[in-house]
Amino acid sequence: MSFDPYLAEIRFGTGLSPNAAPPASSDAILAALRGPDLAAEAFPIPLFSEAEPRLKLLRRQAAMRRESDAAMERFAASRNQASAVHQNNFRRILTRGVRTHDGFRERLTAFWANHFPLRAKIGPMTHLVTPFVEEAIRPNITGRFADLLKAVATHPMMVIYLDQGQSVGPGSPFGTRTGRGLNENLARELLELHTLGVGNSYDQSDIRQLAELLTGLSWDDTEGRVFQTNWAEPGSETVLGRTYSDDGSLETIFAALEDIAAHPSTAHHIATKIARHFVSDTPSTSLIEAMAAAYSANGTDLMSVYSALLDHPDAWLRYGIDAPVRNKARTHQDWVQAALRALDIALVDVAPDVARTYVLQRLRLMGQPWEQPPGPDGWPEEAEAWVTPPAMAARVTWAMQAPSFLMADLPDPRDFVAIALGPFAPPEVKFAAGAAENRAAGIGMVLCSSAFQRR
C-alpha cells in the first residue's frame, strides 16, 4: 500500500475537484502545509481579537435592552449584525474547502477544532467561534502541540466555555473576601479530553490541583486573555507528580501545560485520535505507535506526526480492496463540503439566504449543526454515529434537491461520476448516474452512493 493521489485528496483533503489536480506525493502535501495559508488569504476570516461586534458591546446591550425601545433596537441591530457575520464565516470556510489546493490544512483545522470543541455559551456570540479557530487553532496546527494547547486552553473562548472565568482560588484575596471558589471544568476536560485521555495517568487530586493552578486565568473583552493575580490560589500545586512554582502566573500555567503535552499518555491519545479521524475507526497499533513516537521524539512537533502518518503504509489501505471493510464515513459537514467541491459551488458566490436555507440549516437537519458540537468531547468518529435513518433521510433529500438551488447548470451526471469519484467510481454508480430520471436525480445518485459517502 502506498501513496495514491486520488485517495490522498479524498482521505486527507476535502475531496476531488474538477479544477484542482490531486497532490503528487506525500511530500507535496506536507510542502503545501509548510507554505503560506493561501486559502485563508483568499477568503479571510477576522481574528477573534478583531471580530465585530465585540462581545462586551453585545453583553452590555443585552443587559440594557429592556430599558427603552431604542435600547432594544440597538441590541437587535447588533444581534443581526452578528448573525450576518456568522453566516459569512460559514460561507467563507466552505469556500476554502472548495477552492483549496492544500486540502489537508482544511481537514486538520477542522480536526483540531473538533479536538478542542466549544460552543458559543454566553449571549449572542456564535459569530466568534470561527474567529477563535482562526486565531487560536489554524496558525498553530503546523507547530508544536504544546503551543497549540497553550493558545487554545487559555483563549477567552475556551475559558468562557469551560467556566474558567468563574473559578476563584478559595484562599486567594478575592476568594477570601467573596467566599467564591473553584470550578474544575477546564482542568478536568484539559486532562480527560485535550491531553492525557480519559482514565489515563491522572486522578481526582490531579484535577483539583490543576484547577487550583489555573486560578487567575480569565478573560476580558478588550484585552482578551488576562491573569488576575488576586484570584490565584496561593501556594504551589502538584500535578502528575510535578510541583509547580507557588508564583501564580501565566508562565506557571504554561509550564504545566508544556509538561502535560509531553506526557506519553498525551502522545498516545493524540496519535490515536488523528489515526481514527483520517484513516480508520479501528486504526492499527503500528500506525498509532509510529505517530506517537514521532510526537515524543520531536518535542510534540505536529508536522513530524503528520509526516509519520503519511509515510505509513496503513494510511493508504484501500478499504474494500486491500482491506475487507470500509469503515470511515464522511461526517455530514465533510460530505456536504466534498459535494460542493465536486460541483465547484463556492458559497461566497451564492446568495446569503440560499446558502443559509440549503446548506447551513440542512446541516442541522442532518444532525451536525455547524459549530455546535454535542459536548466538550466533540463530534463522534465512528461511521455508525453518522449513517442513521434520520441522517440518511436528510442527506438523500439534500443530494436530490440542494445542488439545483445552489448552482445554475448542473453538470451531466455521467461526467460528474468521474469528477466526484475519480478512479474509484464503482460500475453501479456509473450505471445509476446515467439511468436516473433527470439530471438532478443523477447528481443525487452520485452524492448518495456509499462510495462518495465514505472516505
Added chain:
Amino acid sequence: MQRRAFLTGLGAIGCSAAASPLLTPMAFASGPWDNRLVVLILRGAMDGLDVVAPLEDQTFLDLRPGLSTQSHLAATSQFGLHPSLSALLPLWQAGEFGAVHAVSTPYRDKRSHFDGQDILEAGLPDLYGDLVGQRGRDGWLNRMIQTLPGLTSEIAYSIGADQMEVLNGSAPFARWAPEARLQLSPATEQLLAVVQHQDPLFREATAEALEIAAATSSDGAAAQVPAHIRAAAFAAQRLSAQSRIASFSLGGWDTHFRQKQTINRALERLAETILTLKDGLGPVWQQTAVLCLTEFGRTARENGTGGTDHGTGGAMLYAGGALRGGQVAGDWPGLHDLYADRDLMPTRDIRAHAGWVMRGLFGLDASVIEQAVFPGLELGAASRILL
C-alpha cells in the same frame, strides 16, 4: 442493527419498481406485552438535590445557602419539588409522577459526563472490564430486547438526531428523528438501492429511512414545534401503535454556573415532555412507565459560581400510570456523611430500580435481569416504585 436482508447483488435489480425489495410492506409484529417503557436520558447530570430538595434537612440549607432559598413545591413532608416542575404537580398528586433519591450508577470518582453517560447506557460497572470485552458496547435496553427472540425493529424506537447508546446493540430497533423528511419517486428509490447495495451500513439505514418516512408521512410536525415536544409526540404515536419501548434524551443539565437561572428551562422541557407523552398516549398512559435517568448527581455544596459541580448520588424521576408515584422512594442517607466529602452518598444502584421496572412491566425473570440485562447486578429487595 440487524435488519431484514435487502439487496444482495446487482442481479436483483430490474428496471421495474415492483422488483424493489424496498417497497415490500413492512411486517408489523405485535409486541409481546401491553406495557410501555420510555427511557429519557437527561444528559449533563441533573442536580437531584435541587430538583427533589430535602428541605427539612438543616445541613442542606447550610451547604446551599443560595440555592435552597427558592420556593420549592410541597411534595412530601421531607422533600420539595423544584418550582419549575409545577406543571407536573397534578401528576404527583394523582400518583403518576414520583422520584427515587440517593441513587447512582456504579460509576465513581472520575465524574466525566461522557464516561458517566456511557456507563449509564451500557448498564455495566465499567467500560473497560471483561463484561465489555465479551459483548462489545451494547446498551441495556438492547440486551433486554435480545432476550426475546422474534421481535421486529418496530418494538423499540431510538428518537432524535443523537445516538442513544442505551438501545444500541444486535437486537433490532428503529431510529428516527421526527423532523426528517424524505420523498422520492419510485424509480429514484430503486436506483438509490443500487448505488448503496455493496455497503450494508448505508443500504440498511437508507432503506429504514424510506420505510419510516412512508409510514409516518402524515405527521404534521411543524418546524416551529420544539424538538423535545416533537420527540415526545412521535414516541407517543409509535407507542400507541406497535412499539413498546422508546428512548430519547434531553440536555441542559450541566449547571456549573448560576444554576437558579439555568436549570429552570431544562426542568420545564422535562415537564412538557412528560405531559406530551401523557396526552399523546391517552388511555395507554395507564400502561406506561417513563424513567428519567441521568449520569450522576452534583456536588452537595454550592460552588463558588452559584452552581454545582459533577457529583455522585442523585435522583431518578419517573412517571406514568404503570408506576406508583406521589412519593420520594429510596433510602435517604442525609447529608452529614457525604461521598468523598462532597457528594450525596448513593444508597442504591439505579439499575436495580430499572431492573425491577422491567420485571414488573414485562415479566422478565430476576435471573434474566441479573445475568443478561445488567450482568452482575443483585436486584435486591423489590423497588417501591412498582404498583
